[in-house]
Amino acid sequence: MKYDFAAIEKKWQKRWEETKPYAAVTGDKRPKFYGLIEFPYPSGQGLHVGHPRPFTAMDIVTRKKRMEGYNVLYPIGFDAFGLPTENYAIKNHIHPAIVTKQNIANFTSQLKMLGYGFDWDRCVDTTDPNYYKWTQWIFLQMFKKGLAYKTTMPVNWCTSCKCVLANEEVVNGVCERCGSEVIRKEKSQWMLKITAYAQRLLDDLEDVDFIERVKIQQRNWIGRSTGAEITFDTNVGDRVTVYTTRADTLFGTTYMVISPEHPLLKEWQPKIKNWDAVAAYQEEAAHKSDFERGELNKEKTGVRLEGIEAMNPVTHKPLPLFVSDYVLMGYGTGIVMGVPGHDQRDWEFATKFGLPIIEVVKGGDVTKEAFVAKDDSAVMVNSGFLNGMTVKEAIPAMKKYVVEQGFGKEKVNYKLRDWVFSRQRYWGEPIPLVHCDKCGWVALPEEQLPLVLPQVESYEPTDDGESPLSKMTDWVNTTCPCCGGPAKRETDTMPQWAGSSWYFLRYMDPHNDKALASKEALEYWSPVDWYNGGMEHTTLHLLYSRFWHKFLYDIGVVPTKEPYAKRTSHGMILGEGGEKMSKSRGNVVNPNDIVAQYGADTMRLHIMFIGDFEKAVTWSNEAVKGSKRFLDRCWNLMDLAQDSDELSQKNEALIHKTIKKVTADIDDLKMNTAIAALMAMVNEFYSSGLTRGDLQQLMLLLSPFAPHMVEEMWELTGYAGKTGKMAMQMPWPAYDEGKTVDTHVDMAIQVNGKLKGAVTVPAGSDQETVMAAAMELDKVRKAAEGMTVVKTILVKDKLMNLIVKP
Numbered sequence: 001m002k003y004d005f006a007a008i009e010k011k012w013q014k015r016w017e018e019t020k021p022y023a024a025v026t027g028d029k030r031p032k033f034y035g036l037i038e039f040p041y042p043s044g045q046g047l048h049v050g051h052p053r054p055f056t057a058m059d060i061v062t063r064k065k066r067m068e069g070y071n072v073l074y075p076i077g078f079d080a081f082g083l084p085t086e087n088y089a090i091k092n093h094i095h096p097a098i099v100t101k102q103n104i105a106n107f108t109s110q111l112k113m114l115g116y117g118f119d120w121d122r123c124v125d126t127t128d129p130n131y132y133k134w135t136q137w138i139f140l141q142m143f144k145k146g147l148a149y150k151t152t153m154p155v156n157w158c159t160s161c162k163c164v165l166a167n168e169e170v171v172n173g174v175c176e177r178c179g180s181e182v183i184r185k186e187k188s189q190w191m192l193k194i195t196a197y198a199q200r201l202l203d204d205l206e207d208v209d210f211i212e213r214v215k216i217q218q219r220n221w222i223g224r225s226t227g228a229e230i231t232f233d234t235n236v237g238d239r240v241t242v243y244t245t246r247a248d249t250l251f252g253t254t255y256m257v258i259s260p261e262h263p264l265l266k267e268w269q270p271k272i273k274n275w276d277a278v279a280a281y282q283e284e285a286a287h288k289s290d291f292e293r294g295e296l297n298k299e300k301t302g303v304r305l306e307g308i309e310a311m312n313p314v315t316h317k318p319l320p321l322f323v324s325d326y327v328l329m330g331y332g333t334g335i336v337m338g339v340p341g342h343d344q345r346d347w348e349f350a351t352k353f354g355l356p357i358i359e360v361v362k363g364g365d366v367t368k369e370a371f372v373a374k375d376d377s378a379v380m381v382n383s384g385f386l387n388g389m390t391v392k393e394a395i396p397a398m399k400k401y402v403v404e405q406g407f408g409k410e411k412v413n414y415k416l417r418d419w420v421f422s423r424q425r426y427w428g429e430p431i432p433l434v435h436c437d438k439c440g441w442v443a444l445p446e447e448q449l450p451l452v453l454p455q456v457e458s459y460e461p462t463d464d465g466e467s468p469l470s471k472m473t474d475w476v477n478t479t480c481p482c483c484g485g486p487a488k489r490e491t492d493t494m495p496q497w498a499g500s501s502w503y504f505l506r507y508m509d510p511h512n513d514k515a516l517a518s519k520e521a522l523e524y525w526s527p528v529d530w531y532n533g534g535m536e537h538t539t540l541h542l543l544y545s546r547f548w549h550k551f552l553y554d555i556g557v558v559p560t561k562e563p564y565a566k567r568t569s570h571g572m573i574l575g576e577g578g579e580k581m582s583k584s585r586g587n588v589v590n591p592n593d594i595v596a597q598y599g600a601d602t603m604r605l606h607i608m609f610i611g612d613f614e615k616a617v618t619w620s621n622e623a624v625k626g627s628k629r630f631l632d633r634c635w636n637l638m639d640l641a642q643d644s645d646e647l648s649q650k651n652e653a654l655i656h657k658t659i660k661k662v663t664a665d666i667d668d669l670k671m672n673t674a675i676a677a678l679m680a681m682v683n684e685f686y687s688s689g690l691t692r693g694d695l696q697q698l699m700l701l702l703s704p705f706a707p708h709m710v711e712e713m714w715e716l717t718g719y720a721g722k723t724g725k726m727a728m729q730m731p732w733p734a735y736d737e738g739k740t741v742d743t744h745v746d747m748a749i750q751v752n753g754k755l756k757g758a759v760t761v762p763a764g765s766d767q768e769t770v771m772a773a774a775m776e777l778d779k780v781r782k783a784a785e786g787m788t789v790v791k792t793i794l795v796k797d798k799l800m801n802l803i804v805k806p
């Protein structure tokens with residue numbers, strides 16, 4: 001019988017649709033396992049070959065968990081708000097809600113085609129008002145706790161999307177989405193105070209099982225540093241404060257730099273003699289990204305503030321003040337003390353502007369470049385009371401000094417910035433606030449949620465950067481929930497990251513209309529046991545959702561501090577030729593084509609076989625055939641298997657070993673080596689025969705990888721009838737450690753280094769036993785006839801070499 005994958009897959013998908021073997025049961029007595037993958041953005045292009053990699057891996061993990069007796073939750077949904085849909089809608093004059101529906105329908109059929117064990121009854125869609133009601137509700141709780149605030153600030157503005165971007169959405173100075181120039185613009189924005197959680201987001205990484213590179217990236221992004229704030233007097237009355245991690249270098253400070261956006265500049269305008277030059281410089285800086293501004297080895301620019309001078313509090317020497325864009329407004333105090341001897345950017349700046357460079361840490365030649373000591377055992381010079389101390393000693397000594405003298409204090413800083421939460425776009429969750437001239441910003445009463453996105457005429461953002469909602473005066477004008485007077489609705493919408501910040505909670509109880517999820521469901525399913533997702537989300541979604549979860553924990557909504565117990569990450573799938581898949585390169589692989597040609601089971605198996613899960617791999621259409629061939633071979637074993645349900649004696653050790661290997665490999669996401677072990681087992685079955693009992697074990701082990709084919713085989717070999725169960729409902733095969741060791745081994749026999757044959761002997765046999773077996777071989781006997789054995793070399797369980805002489 002031929003392996004008719006198309007008919008088989010159709011049959012079983014229909015069966016699963018009807019019998020729902022993947023339904024998760026809240027409150028069930030079995031231990032729970034919640035496996036999560038990042039829900040897809042339903043783009044118009046449909047599923048691409050990158051999606052099945054994480055989806056299949058977690059599908060295998062959760063299928064095995066089910067067989068191990070767990071009550072498994074493996075959900076799916078759609079993260080459907082966002083720009084691409086909106087842009088498509090604008091171009092084609094279709095409402096984004098309609099585009100979204102079509103795209104979700106397409107994705108759904110593709111995901112079903114791949115046979116994933118999702119609990120489809122729990123599917124969520126972030127654009128569904130029943131869903132975003134709770135996104136809005138969480139936002140309101142944050143607003144009420146003072147974690148959402150509106151402020152005017154310089155923001156990243158994409159010149160093409162006409163939209164504000166979060167720092168994380170600006171990559172190398174350009175818009176992450178469209179690649180266009182990003183400039184700085186002053187805008188009033190809703191912000192979420194993620195910085196209030198910086199320390200906890202850092203500390204609690206200790207309690208979770210995230211792969212190390214995820215932890216490192218999050219730590220770096222949070223960027224905790226400990227230093228001091230030091231205050232300097234100026235000749236114009238105001239005092240200026242800097243943040244430094246190197247208080248020890250205060251004696252080496254020869255100038256100061258203020259950020260172009262610093263509000264003090266405006267105050268000083270009447271006192272700055274060259275104001276025009278300063279203003280022109282400010283304008284120039286507005287067109288650069290933080291990334292460009294912070295780069296090393298880039299020509300430093302700046303303007304001296306004529307008429308203004310500060311004073312070094314320890315040397316009492318005057319310090320010129322400059323405005324320069326290498327100092328960012330968003331970090332520390334927006335002012336730095338220039339220490340050109342020991343900071344490379346300061347050195348470049350001082351060299352360009354002819355400022356004195358003083359060595360205060362011994363070890364380099366500061367006339368050539370800044371000396372940045374590799375460890376803190378370097379010694380201080382030219383530094384008064386610090387002389388002779390190591391850097392390690394001098395930092396706290398100077399901190400203590402500035403505190404005692406009253407011009408400084410210890411300070412912890414974080415690189416993490418508050419989260420810009422407004423978007424001037426249509427296709428997002430409306431922000432449920434109104435502004436009243438009397439009462440200020442007022443929350444909508446909860447019973448008015450969801451605040452539904454109204455229909456508009458056009459979705460284009462306005463040229464002044466306001467959301468299209470701002471043109472809907474009927475909707476905008478409303479009454480104040482607080483005083484009943486006239487008020488206006490907020491017209492900005494939430495960023496794409498909003499809906500995904502809590503979706504994993506909704507899966508626990510997706511149809512609840514009283515709460516985001518019931519207490520019972522939250523208690524039962526929390527936390528997510530295993531979350532796999534892309535490295536590109538480490539400092540975005542993964543951090544944002546940890547923040548929201550901690551907030552929900554604080555207000556008593558969720559039972560755990562952390563949302564995810566474990567986090568792993570997969571590598572990318574590159575197109576043929578090793579390049580990123582893209583439409584322009586024409587190397588995009590569509591899973592539909594692979595499935596049509598070889599079947600979903602081959603697609604699943606292959607995507608797991610092609611390489612180490614955490615590394616990037618190159619797709620090859622040719623290589624898929626190898627995976628198909630393997631499934632054909634598995635299928636054809638049905639014709640070879642002897643009519644016995646027992647394990648065969650000769651395959652027993654191999655089967656126990658393979659169970660052990662596949663079990664451990666799935667837990668480690670080493671699906672490729674698990675498949676290799678199954679392939680080796682199948683090869684052995686072909687060379688030495690098998691029983692139906694042997695085949696049964698193969699079917700169970702293969703079931704998470706190729707579920708459709710296995711169910712069909714399970715039925716055809718009679719096990720479905722015998723057990724009344726599908727293979728996927730059987731217990732996961734157990735192995736006996738004692739039986740995983742080979743009882744017999746094959747050893748090569750050589751005479752004078754030439755291979756003469758092989759013998760099968762008990763494992764661990766001594767020389768005498770192997771010799772006896774070797775002498776049974778004709779070739780060995782002939783070669784040794786009439787000769788004297790002068791030496792015997794035995795490599796245990798592998799080889800014996802007889803050195804003979806006449």
Ligand code: ANZ
Binds near residue numbers: 243244245336338
């Ligand atoms: C003097 C100094 C001497 C510094 C030295 C460094 C080396 P981390 O460790 O990343 O927290 N800095 C402070 N605020 C800044 C801003 N708004 N824009 C650009 N640079 C700023 O970095 C802290 C150091 O970065 C601070 O310590 C300050 O330079 C600079 F040998 O002060 B340092």
Ligand code: ZN
Binds near residue numbers: 436438481483
């Ligand atoms: Zn009011």
